[in-house]
Amino acid sequence: MSKRTHDQVEATEMEAGPSTGISLTPSTNGVNTPDQANVGLLQIPQKRFYRQRAHANVFVDHELDYPKSPSAMDWSFHYPQYFSYPDQAEPLPGQNIKKVEWADVGCGFGGLLMALAPMFPDTLMLGMEIRTSVTKYVTDRIAATRQSQSLLPSESSEKKPGEYQNVSVIRANAMKHITNFFDKGQLSKIFFLFPDPHFKNRKQKARIITPGLLAEYAYVLRPGGILYTVTDVKDLHDWMAHHLNNHPLFIPIPNSDLEDDPILEAARTSTEEGKKVERNKGDKWVACFRRAENPE
Template sequence: MSKRSHQVMDAPGPSEPLLREPQKRFYRQRAHANVFVDHELDYPASPDQMDWSLHYPNYFPAKDGQDLKQVEWADVGCGFGGLLMALAPQFPDTVMLGMEIRVSVTQYVADRIAHARQAAIVAPEGAEEKKPGGFQNVSVIRANSMKHMPNFFAKGQLSKIFFLFPDPHFKVRKQKARIVTTALLAEYAFVLRPGGILYTVTDVKDLHEWMDHHLRKHPSFEYIPTEELADDPILLAAKTATEEGRKVERNGGDKWVACFRRLPDPEE
């Protein structure tokens, strides 16, 4: 695998020049990517061949007898990383990953994380120095999640998967490219552990009904009434922290939510 293509570059030390906060206008990219073409992606042949130390140097490999951490949360199609940046400091002991297929957008998120890591170490002049470790639990890879989820994650590795404001693919002939389909749900069920939660949020009612319909029909998932998650800070972030979520709020639009719990596999 190419180290550079999947790596969040280490932030400079406190004595080195500060990283500039990335600005989206310098990371221009088309809104959507064709998930069926070959994007010359790097991905491991199996999860045990993935070198996570490039992304989470504070956690991999395990040190001082500590248990080896695993990536537990995956934001599929993470866009500009709003959810990750909101959740990382709230859940500092949880390792989370953004997966994005667009080159420039992935690079933006990687640079955003590198800047945040440095800012957590280097305090403004005159202030007490902050302890290192901020945002060390979050990273991003360029990947096609519709093809390669099992290449990155072992069976039952994840406890949360997010599908937030995905491409609606309005045209009937393109609906096969939607991120939630019957075939793909089998792969998501494989990497999501029993009791884990799959979150969907969209501002397109038709897409919401599509995802809700397919997930309710799948034997590995059960619907979670939204009121049960009313006080869930993770769902709140899923609805409000992404760029698309904020845009919908500014425009006074609706958001449609459906969350599902991974059921245990039937006993053989």
């Protein structure tokens, strides 16, 4: 730890702008009705109020909250439509049936989650992000979007399938705790998009794809599931592809097989980093792998 204390670091990371206030609903056409004038509505957050360092040390103790096992995880806060609260007398019809199936590791500002949520409204998706303020931004973004969707008339063209009830984010260190959140073979898709390249040799042990971590990802990814990697750093692409190709439980998928895959297209283009690379006319390197069947 630097000269600043841990508490000071946490206080700095938690700085963020207001996430609530009075705003117009999309259906008012710029005019508040008497009933709406005194109702506090969530505002879509602005990134400038969520200042955060670009990188986080994944090896220090961030005092993260995580369940002892996946069965101990309370998902009701993240997906209230799909899970009953602990003090709820009885679950409603359809609750406590689904499980999270897609995980965006290092989700950043949630671009992929927000793009995929209405495309696959019956699939529960989770972003995992270690940075405090970035996690808070995505949390506020989802909450504001859900509320905005709920206020739209059913016939509105802006109404999205699922109303973003199938997407959430959690502050977590996937390198340490991914198996605390997901059962064996629970996930069908896992994304590693524009991860920190850690250029220095002594820092490469902090890369999100390493031989040891691949065993963890193979554990939570079901046979037939897909692991997506996208980066604008050729060296990192070669590193990830090398280790994945050498792992017996991952089979490379030719990029030509996924040309028409809307999920891969969203992974390439919907994140903040992906958009930045496009603006700068940079290259993107893609490598996708299918989880092999378990050996007998």
